[in-house]
Amino acid sequence: MHGTQPDKPVAPLRTSLIRAVLAAVVIVCGLCLRWYGFPLGLPAFVVKYGGSLLWATMVFLLVGVALPRLTRTQIAAIAVVIAGVVEFSRLVHTPWLDAFRLTTAGALLLGRIFSPWNLAAYAVGIAFGVWIDRLVQRRREE
Numbered sequence: 001m002h003g004t005q006p007d008k009p010v011a012p013l014r015t016s017l018i019r020a021v022l023a024a025v026v027i028v029c030g031l032c033l034r035w036y037g038f039p040l041g042l043p044a045f046v047v048k049y050g051g052s053l054l055w056a057t058m059v060f061l062l063v064g065v066a067l068p069r070l071t072r073t074q075i076a077a078i079a080v081v082i083a084g085v086v087e088f089s090r091l092v093h094t095p096w097l098d099a100f101r102l103t104t105a106g107a108l109l110l111g112r113i114f115s116p117w118n119l120a121a122y123a124v125g126i127a128f129g130v131w132i133d134r135l136v137q138r139r140r141e142e
Helices: 010-036 044-066 072-089 095-101 104-109 116-141
Strands: none
Touching: 010 044, 010 116, 044 072, 044 116, 072 116, 095 104
């Protein structure tokens, strides 16, 4: 029909909304793991690195929310850079930054202590985000 709008402009908005919902679910899972993991008797390894994995998944999804027209590979690359910068920023110590890291928000967003193992957890978390995103897209196309 002449004069109708194509469906394509809606796709990035829909993709962003789906990713935002997924990110919210991942955030809730991550907070539950951090707050209730030890009381439930989960091993420290699972709580620590599971939280890091979910944090990186959240980063992947939020980059995808902000930049829905990028490919998953591009989103993953940006998420890897963000995760790396955040992890290596833990080697930088200034009074205001260390004070922020001591807050709950600072600990959850930036962490406190550098660990190369976090980089591995972030890689797995970003791969998990790519997998979830691909899975959801396939379900939408069915």
